[in-house]
Amino acid sequence: MRPNDSLRAKRPPARASSLLGIAALVALGVRLGEARSTEPQSGDTDRYFPRVLTPIYEFGHPGPEPGLLRLPSGLAVGKEDFLYIADTGHHRIQIVAMNGLPRGSFGRFGQGPGEFSFPSALGAAPDGAIYVADLAGRLQAFSPEGQFLKAWDGFRGPRGVAVSADRIFVTEGDLHRIRVLSRKDGTDEAWGGLGVQPGRFLSPTGIAVDEEGAIYVADTGNHRIQKLGADGKPLAQWGTWGAQGGLLSFPTGLGYAAGRVTVADTGNHRLQVWDRSGTFLRQWGAPPAVAGQGAGRLHFPEALAVTPSGGLIAVAEPVDSRIQVFGNREVDSGRRVNDLPWWDSMHARVHAVRLAAPPPGGKPQLLGALASPDVHAVFFFDVASNALGSIVAGGGYGRKLGELNGPSGVAIDPEGGRAWVGDPGNRRIVIYDVPRSSERRELFGTRIRVASAHAFDLLVPPTQAAYSSEVAGPGPMVRGPGGDIFILDRANAAVLVSDPDLRFRRLVPVPPTAREIAVGPDGTLYVTDPAHLRLLAFDPQGRESARCDLGKGDGRMGMPWGVAADDRGYLYLTDAVEDAVVKFDRAGRFQKRWGTPGRQADRLSAPHAVTFYAPDRLIVEDYGNHRAQLSSTEGEWLGNYVAGGLATPIAIR
16 A cells, blocks of 8 residues: 555445344344334234335336446436436436436536535425535535536535525434525524434434425434424424334435325335324335345335425335335335245244354354344354354343444454444443353353443543534444554544543544544554545554555455455455455555355345454455355355344354
């Protein structure tokens, strides 16, 4: 890796990613829908059995040609009901008719006017202007035909855009707030901030405005919808975590029309509808029973747009590179289903039981861990010698000690059996211990205990003037070679370094577009910056020591996301656009690439985080396939960890 290697412009979705999926509740003994709703419960069976509604139109497939898509993450309905699509992986906006027929496109990768770095949010103004936000933190305005008009910089994790006659509303997920810009005089204000109180947010995404000026926000990390007045004051809220109709799991896309609020309930793979006061009306969509299935089945639906009349509802599924368009008049004509999604098979449920202990005389177990935001749990397993199956699981949704809300990262001591887990929904770090078996010291026991929990906003002393505890939240985590804990705090654009007891050591400033981190055997900190297609290195004193341009050469990547470092200093990066893992040496020289898109056991779909575990094993978050993939450091596939237990009945070699 060459010091200060310049970035040549060339070319990643982003939400809190799931490693395992909803079926992991079976392993925890938790029933779907057991979370309590604050709303009165009705006898309407639509709350319990979703309908599958046949879409009027369905289009999209991975590819660069007009009408083909890659990770579409934003939608808006413009003039003449044309659909504007943020074709995120291709750094462009596509304009299509509602049946998918291409009508034009604009944009390319870059930092200049009319260029994008992974556009992810769209909004259409009443006069037809189109506003586009991208991963680099820019908002740009265009004419309906795609002519550049104006730009704003400095947004932090923009995830949703809504436009009224006189104002622009942008959700900033990294800072947990809404930016409000005047279209007339350019004034700029912010609403909200991190919290669970009315009017505060946790990673908000979708946003919409009604005809009276009220604003509706998908408060993603708090699993609720908030309604605000035109002055930003809270008026109402509804929803909590769960799977029953009216409950939510990481809602993202949101649209309003004709008195109805429609929401993409991403973690539950469905759409839900409420009236303006928050009364639940209906739901439709269900997870696919067969991999790749569409025709009304929904898989991680995110972006959503509604025609002004409310007659048509378009929804984007990024990991399937697909758009489905539904007719509002047909919502009561769908058929009810009660089957299992393809990743929650009966095979996985049968193997949800813990594996039998290996025979005596084997290698000492090494503890691994996977965090599953979907079910708010952490699963522990052996990476040294046991077959693919969990030893024990901890967590579950809630605020009590040991419970979690969307675990964001795990740092682990494989030999000592201790895990540090980021709990952003509760703004804390939870430390779990998995003790060794009293009968056989080479094995871990099947019990877990909570050692302690630490408020994240109190970890950094107030003497750090540039650090804001009000927005502080834990992101990806890793344990360094000396035992120190490294935690990415995206809101403060810094990596917090602490000792194992979470006593503060130092802060390392990083770009606000940093996504994942790793620490090498010599203490070097590595940070991915997908918005600028680069990998940054910081020495043990926190000084930037090198940067690697990932947009060119043999190691060129479409969307560098996760990063891991092995005990020899080799680096492994996931490419969420190309569905691959790329290996570099410590100098940034390309070594090897592996991975093929697909649903088969040895293929990948939108890989995110990657972790190295001795001896010579990588675990990749295969997000789109609802699993974690195990491989050697040379790319040899060894097996998959999936929800419910054992995916492949083989021993780790």
